[in-house]
Amino acid sequence: MSDSKIIDVAKRAGVSVATVSRVLNQSGLVREKTKKRVQQAIEEMNYTPNAMAKNLRSKRTMKIGVVVADIEVSYYAEIVKGIENMANSLDYNIIICDAQNQKAKELEYVSLLQNRTVDGMIFVTPVMTNKEIIALVEDGYSVAVIGRFIEHEQIPCAFTDNVKIGKDVVSHLIEQGHEKIAFLSGYADATDSYERLEGYMKALRDAGMPFIPELIDNGDFNESGGYRGFLRLHGRNADLTAVFAANDEMALGVYKACKELAIQVPDHIAVVGVDNIRITRFITPSLSTVEQPKYTMGALLTEKLIDQMNNNEFGDKRYFKVESKLLIRESSSHLRERQTQERAEPG
Amino acid sequence: MSDSKIIDVAKRAGVSVATVSRVLNQSGLVREKTKKRVQQAIEEMNYTPNAMAKNLRSKRTMKIGVVVADIEVSYYAEIVKGIENMANSLDYNIIICDAQNQKAKELEYVSLLQNRTVDGMIFVTPVMTNKEIIALVEDGYSVAVIGRFIEHEQIPCAFTDNVKIGKDVVSHLIEQGHEKIAFLSGYADATDSYERLEGYMKALRDAGMPFIPELIDNGDFNESGGYRGFLRLHGRNADLTAVFAANDEMALGVYKACKELAIQVPDHIAVVGVDNIRITRFITPSLSTVEQPKYTMGALLTEKLIDQMNNNEFGDKRYFKVESKLLIRESSSHLRERQTQERAEPG
DNA sequence: TTGGCTATTGAAATCGATTTCAGTTGTTGC
DNA sequence: GCAACAACTGAAATCGATTTCAATAGCCAA
Missing domain, CATH: 3.40.50.2300 (Response regulator)
Incomplete structure (x- = not known):
């Protein structure tokens, strides 16, 4: 278990924690020689930065909540896979919230947004109403929706016609x-x-x-x-x-x-x-x-949501109307x- | 958005943050009158404790990582559902790690344990070897396995014969x-x-x-x-x-x-x-x-893992050999x- | 009314990182 | 060799909660 903290690394390398932090975050203003020393200390102690501390300070969790009506239904599972894979490639993790088709459970999961466990949330469920989702955005949270169109400029959505x-x-x-x-x-x-x-x-x-x-x-x-x-x-x-x-x-x-x-x-x-x-x-x-291109909807929307969260601006392309095909x-x-x-x- | 912090609540209620914290965590040693006042302030400000800060202090994230070979395969999806539902009922959330059947990805996800993003991890995949999983436990992490038997007294597992x-x-x-x-x-x-x-x-x-x-x-x-x-x-x-x-x-x-x-x-x-x-x-x-009772395996094992993490002791019943039935x-x-x-x- | 005890309460330390701001070191030009 | 400036580095504040420890308040008996 990597029980060492940044201060331990600092001591071992004979520098301050600030310097270690700079090396970790490649801010680039550390002398090459010092950097080497710090990296070696990190290596030797098998140090990994504590994500909780990092989150607290940076006010970002790098996690997205995914509220899904029923994870066992393959339609949803495929969408979730698209979400997970894209999120992961952008260094985010997803927290799955299986609502078991119950509205009460969906509302329960909203607390993850409120208590800052996740940076944003994607709703993949027909249960929650547009109104309820819009209320969340007005409250300042980042949310996105898959499977329907919502008329609100801050809510990315992916859907078919x-x-x-x-x-x-x-x-x-x-x-x-x-x-x-x-x-x-x-x-x-x-x-x-x-x-x-x-x-x-x-x-x-x-x-x-x-x-x-x-x-x-x-x-x-x-x-x-x-x-x-x-x-x-x-x-x-x-x-x-x-x-x-x-x-x-x-x-x-x-x-x-x-x-x-x-x-x-x-x-x-x-x-x-x-x-x-x-x-x-x-x-x-x-x-x-x-x-319906389920995986694609999940992936595209996730990319959009993360982009929006990071840049805090709502680009032009707010929704993805994907093509459906009768088979x-x-x-x-x-x-x-x-x-x-x-x-x-x-x- | 609930932007208020504990100190804001404290000010409004005219008490210290310690007292607010006590009310929040029902430690029971707050005078009834004070408690009422604090609760009212919390209510009025629509305050929700920041999970990141809480996690940092308590050193627990109330999250479990679930490494699954392929979330889209219904066999896995059903197990994951069992895990999610049980975890949720015990106040835990799960972070889904879709390994896309690649060992490299599975190993990548282990970092979630190392950086304390999750309290424990459940492996639902045939890819990772027993040896690799045991190594994690020896390193001090809490892990559990579904779908096979592992001979190690600290690893709960659920499997069929x-x-x-x-x-x-x-x-x-x-x-x-x-x-x-x-x-x-x-x-x-x-x-x-x-x-x-x-x-x-x-x-x-x-x-x-x-x-x-x-x-x-x-x-x-x-x-x-x-x-x-x-x-x-x-x-x-x-x-x-x-x-x-x-x-x-x-x-x-x-x-x-x-x-x-x-x-x-x-x-x-x-x-x-x-x-x-x-x-x-x-x-x-x-x-x-x-x-194979997939949902049940997921649920039972999750309960066991959480119990083990919380009590830090390895009870008698370490594994669940569930009944299979030829259809x-x-x-x-x-x-x-x-x-x-x-x-x-x-x- | 006061001492002695318990029930409440608050100040400050703490969790483990990041970041600001000021101080130190190293370079360069003369 | 020294001033001036840039490049590094470190001390301390900060994120927002919990928890310890000491102080205060309230209560009862004498």
């Missing part, structure tokens, strides 16, 4: 011949949810198709919510032929419900999700979904003829 | 009538790898079957390694009928290779993995695997008759 996502998916389903397309939303008040719903409606409008409120239901962005939501939807609309789930997790729940109801995907019902989590490629039938797979590849849809015999 | 895992899997395959069973190892020097290999051999011995070195190959615990490993195995042993992959990720690689080679699972080849990652239930055919699914459910195996027509 959710309206476009909704529109792309539903237009695709319409092209496939579907007329009764359900939308399975996440939390009703999450931007992801209502923006995708907006896209859904826009696609219908463009195609001259009616909006049927019964075809909308909402879940919680989790598999179980998708499962229950589909059961409700199907109960109300026996004739629906396609489901657009606001994310892949819920689409998995739809698969489960379909299996129990002996409904074939995609023969009876087409399913499309969003996020392109890894599992979508492995499941049968493979799930059509929308790719058509088996779950929505069965062309359906209009007006002649019916349940074919299983198989 | 890997020999049993290997034996269970292979015995199962033998029961199914398989005679040419390949073992696809992870990193050759990881305990997970060679202990499972040991179980593999034990099962063969128990069944009176020969050990054939050509049936062993190794990957890297990742999908791509599993893919390449299987191609090599299959190249050498056209007649193999079962593959035991040291983890599920590699089993996914085997699936991929089989698909390309038009080999049917399980009709032509049975596949079994380890870890029971989520994807195994969704893939077709569902993958037989071995469940037989479709990928190994096709009974095979001895001596009459042949490639059936596809389908």
Whole structure:
């Protein structure tokens, strides 16, 4: 254990602590000869500067808090990886705050900002509202958001065009011949949810198709919510032929419900999700979904946040609108003829 | 932003900083009336103690470093969740160190221990060797390990009986009538790898079957390694009928290779993995695997490490050997008759 | 009212670094 | 050899809390 302090090094090298500090921080105004002596002492004593003392004095912790709805969900894990890797390459560490999808826990973690455990915080969660996040910034904290757009000049954010996502998916389903397309939303008040719903409606409008409120239901962005939501939807609309789930997790729940109801995907019902989590490629039938550059969003935003914290100025490029891409797979590849849809015999 | 310091609170309440500190830390020797006054001042100023200063003085950071091979792999993510949740409930935070499967990065992160950024560290990675971890403890640091057993009385660890895992899997395959069973190892020097290999051999011995070195190959615990490993195995042993992959990720690689080679699972080849990652239930055919209580391992070990750090004594129960459970699914459910195996027509 | 004891309280040291400011050393030019 | 200036170096303040130790206040009995 490196128990030695800077004063020990100073004594050994026969200089003052100030000089040792200068050598450590390469401020460059130490004579070469002295520097050598100090470095040797550091080496010999295996000295490492105490980060806590350093933090206190410099008022920076070199740590970023990452509040994430559920670290186990691969969509989030991939974003977090992007954050961690970028942070690390910029000499920052990240403190993971798994909110377990609970707002109370998210708010709890805000104390890390307040007590200066972290220099800034990134929110990767649909739970916290924009308003609450803006309040933090107004209080003087550095925060950033992934997955949605926030209209505030001091909040960097990375997100995809959710309206476009909704529109792309539903237009695709319409092209496939579907007329009764359900939308399975996440939390009703999450931007992801209502923006995708907006896209859904826009696609219908463009195609001259009616909006049927019964075809909308909402879940919680989790598999179980998708499962229950589909059961409700199907109960109300026996004739629906396609489901657009606001994310892949819920689409998995739809698969489960379909299996129990002996409904074939995609023969009876087409399913499309969003996020392109890894599992979508492995499941049968493979799930059509929308790719979002998760790792990239995490990395870009982290770079931006750190830059902003260090320079204390809010550059021009405050947000990153990244491109999404519809991936058509088996779950929505069965062309359906209009007006002649019916349940074919299983198989 | 809570910019007020303890001295500001003290002034406002008309007391000394010592008294404020006593109120904050409920040391209980403050007169009720004074306490009320201080609490009101704290309230009014919206004061939060500065964690850095606190840490410096108390020499504890209330943070645990978690070095993980790859946070995006669901096996690790689930363990990390267990760690985070338990740590949080004990008032600790975790610093995630994604090593990207690189030993150099893992060693880099050790500096967090050395510079006192964290109070202790948990290793959730097959990369670091036992020797290196023991060296840290001998240096006086608090560390713990998940996923293997380390023979050192100051290192808490949580793990499953890997020999049993290997034996269970292979015995199962033998029961199914398989005679040419390949073992696809992870990193050759990881305990997970060679202990499972040991179980593999034990099962063969128990069944009176020969050990054939050509049936062993190794990957890297990742999908791509599993893919390449299987191609090599299959190249050498056209007649193999079962593959035991040291983890599920590699089993996914085997699936991929089989698909390309038009080999049917399980009709032509049975596949079994380890870890029971989520994807195994969704893939077709569902993958037989071995469940390890990942979340539980993370949580238990974290509790133990924190307890050890706080009491600075190494209690009786130093390690947690958790139960594993073979889950037989479709990928190994096709009974095979001895001596009459042949490639059936596809389908 | 006062002594003696305990319950509160405050001043100052401390944690381990960084940084300011002043003092010292070394160079250079004449 | 010496003044003038630049280059180094060190003493002490500082970051914002906790904690020790001594001092004060409050209380009760005599």
